[in-house]
Amino acid sequence: MTSRDGYQWTEKSGLVQGVPSIGVIHPPSNIGQKQEQYDVIVVGAGYCGLTAARDAALSGLKVLLLEGRDRIGGRSWSSNIEGYPFEMGGTWVSWGQPHVWREISRYNMRQELELSRNMSHEEEDKLMQSALEKFVNVDGNLGKTVMPFPHDEFHNPEVKQFDKLSVADRMVQIKNQLSPDEYTAVLSFVMLCSASTPEKTSFYEFLHWWALCNFSYEYLVKYKFRGGQSSFAIKFFQEAVETGRLSYAFNSPVASITQNQQRVEVRTRAGDVYHAARLISAVPLNVLNDITFSPPLAQGKKTAATTGHVNKCVKVHAECRGSELRSWTGVNYPNGQLPYALRDGTTPNGNPHVVAFGADHNRLTPDKDIEVTKQALQDLTKMELERVVFHNWADDEFAKGAWFFSPPGLVTESLDDMRARQGNIFFASSDWAVGWRSFIDGAIEEGTRAAFNVIQDLKARKGSSPIKSVL
């Protein structure tokens, strides 16, 4: 099936909207005309919503999953084009990520992973490691003293001061310690992580990533699925469907969510109305204000959503003829429009595949001007373009940005607000996970939390187990 999401360009076809994905669900709904009262409605079918819907359905709840797109996966999905999986969003996983690994292990997919880079780049890795160590070394201990416990990030409250600093502020502090190559390496790499600008990016959030990666650049190189991200996401969806308790409707963007003490009502943009005892909003931070909540979102939540996260990534894949790019990483900040790029795999045609990351600085809009993007790729290194595939996350109406990366102040001021329940609505998103926030792992962490809390809540309401079942 072909999703509306993503674009592809070849010499022959020109720019075409939509790419094929096994994550597209057809038919898009299994609801029919019947009116039902659900136990829980889950809004959003990314990993967070999929996990919440699956866990709730497995536990015996009657679940409705609503999704604006035509596919599962949210900000992580893959397009399979001529036998090759292009990762359109979140990609990397590892056994150091507890929630995602539990699922990979449970679905017996641990042997379906491959390294996301073919080769190590020893000198480059050494340069990057030494540069990043200077960047994070605020405590003479590579950050281990200020953030000893990344899954309880404020364990040492001293760390909060670093959320007052932007990456630009931090660069000023250390610029005399860095060689010109190190300076470029740090900035390009951090802009790869935040896909924003140094001024808008919180230094604290990078410290958190660093601690999660065991305080080493080495663990930022991760594994990816041989069959693409959608081959993983579909497992969650299928398992939920197989319970017989999952109703779903894709192509169903939600317009409004209204609650009273008894139930929650959801109205889609098309005017369909659904009811449930509880609702899990797995809607990303940057589009939370696009839904009308009644009563309105709590002030803290609304403020956080208005601030938003800063990641404006445009992810661009290039399939190039010829094989000069055997092993290669390109950094190109601040002059280029794609600050970071790397040689990834090899397509079935034997062509090198390069993946490049655009950021908020000099932002590309390839859907509007593909020629500028093709030139930006050429600015990285000379390549003969066979195919360009991309997802412009910055302008995606259901995300308005890619993975979460915070501006200064947002996490220390608003994390609790973003995580808070409001009446019968539970808010879940990787954007406010406490562990691997921004990552697929954080999405699963949050989906797990939401389903667990809804089940406990309904159990308390009934005074006993909500779930009675027989074979």
Added chain:
Amino acid sequence: MTSRDGYQWTEKSGLVQGVPSIGVIHPPSNIGQKQEQYDVIVVGAGYCGLTAARDAALSGLKVLLLEGRDRIGGRSWSSNIEGYPFEMGGTWVSWGQPHVWREISRYNMRQELELSRNMSHEEEDKLMQSALEKFVNVDGNLGKTVMPFPHDEFHNPEVKQFDKLSVADRMVQIKNQLSPDEYTAVLSFVMLCSASTPEKTSFYEFLHWWALCNFSYEYLVKYKFRGGQSSFAIKFFQEAVETGRLSYAFNSPVASITQNQQRVEVRTRAGDVYHAARLISAVPLNVLNDITFSPPLAQGKKTAATTGHVNKCVKVHAECRGSELRSWTGVNYPNGQLPYALRDGTTPNGNPHVVAFGADHNRLTPDKDIEVTKQALQDLTKMELERVVFHNWADDEFAKGAWFFSPPGLVTESLDDMRARQGNIFFASSDWAVGWRSFIDGAIEEGTRAAFNVIQDLKARKGSSPIKSVL
């Protein structure tokens, strides 16, 4: 409640069998006289069995949990004595352990952890790191080349050759590279890990641990629960009970397991008989042959169980008067009977708490001769003993050893055999986990696998979801 397991000695009481634990379940059974047909019987209420029983019950299956002991937790449990939790078995957890961390996160317990050592021991840690690096450095890359992917341990099949080596063999290879202090450090530490002798311990298995710990001694220092292990295990049990679908009987050692194509029959030593469609054996490797299986265990499984793992740990806690032991680690191999000991916490009386680990070399039997054990503690360092608390795992009838550690050859030859299903019986244990084998994480990994497979299997049998439920 007081468990029959464990022993305590004080000057006043002398040696007393049994220590208090919140893991003791009372009343020990909720079955009553009714005869029921269960979907699945789970034998063993350690973390593996608890996870399997919980997941199966959550998914709507009717579950019977049978356990020989009077408590949950198996080889991981804690005794709370005068307000202080003594860890009687498995203790350490970390966010680098995916299955355990998913549960800690899900039960919202991430802020209930504390470091298992109060202080770092810089010089000692440096000595240990350098000595262990020489020990594992078979590939000039600290083991990263031969075991790049510890959760798919045979990814590089070259690694299998190291399962032909014992630790003693490896020590011969490197003895000229080690200082006398390094030599003692390595052997004491590896005997802490295997609780056996260098001759009986596989070098390969230590390589696997090392890789799981990100190739660093640093990550072997882990976190533990402030409230003790049993405060974690009880969450699994309570959640399973709350489904209303868990029947259980403690003090019910299983004598025989008989299966035909339709069902499985379990007979306890007391003569009680139970039936189910499927059975999950969460029985440890070293006692698997103590149950009579009909038809008998497959040859590969039987052989592995006859070989057994080599860990014969006797875990000994000492509460000592006075505070000289502010920060201390003792290594004492091969002369002492407790090759490794460390200062852990401080009891509510303000006394230092030392935890010591006995191994198969010069094995202690403190339940038979407490005076010898008290002397072995004194041999580590002069201490005034206020209290001794211990669990002799080597002689424990339901474990016959502590956490899994393999002799040469066992893992490479028998891992698949140990993991294999046999008819309607699924075998699950940390002893044959593929990730953190031997750890609580591996137990949860295996319990998750077993429940998932049983549910899939029953679903396939029925041709649809096994679970129909309503609020």
